[in-house]
Amino acid sequence: RKEVEQDPGPFNVPEGATVAFNCTYSNSASQSFFWYRQDCRKEPKLLMSVYSSGNEDGRFTAQLNRASQYISLLIRDSKLSDSATYLCVVNRNAGNMLTFGGGTRLMVKP
């Protein structure tokens, strides 16, 4: 089983739609969780951290379910500029080793 698993997509949605991605992780000792965004042929950039109580940043909401070992990202009112690959990232120990999922590709259409 992969350490961090994501549905690769692509998710094709119209502008204004709400879309949700899930991510599962295998190591129950994982401590920190993040969503990164990677545009085509660009480097990944942090979108948001994921906190145990869930957190929101504008149109983006992240949730963590430790019991089921999954993380979710909800995007409301999708924009064309949201088209990208969304990477689920987990820090599995106290060191600086981040494990990346394979990414979920989102395409927002007019």
Added chain:
Amino acid sequence: ETGVTQTPRHLVMGMTNKKSLKCEQHLGHNAMYWYKQSAKKPLELMFVYNFKEQTENNSVPSRFSPECPNSSHLFLHLHTLQPEDSALYLCASSQDDIRHSPLHFGNGTRLTVT
């Protein structure tokens, strides 16, 4: 100046060549990383340096040799590579505690081994 700068952007090398990738960060971070991104595969961590000391080597073959002369510079020396080593090599930096400091990536070096 951009935060994390990598050179060259593109590199084509033969299997017998020796080349080096360079990374420089202007963010005052004390941790630096090399990641490999192959087509249709997740980003793979290769090496981590904290305060110039290598703290992680993620079972990387010895044909990849990192060097961190100071907290701002990181090199990846390449020799006798294989075609399957063709990939995008990304450098990143962060403060020493990854839980509170995101990774800042460079633009990457796209490497082709012929």
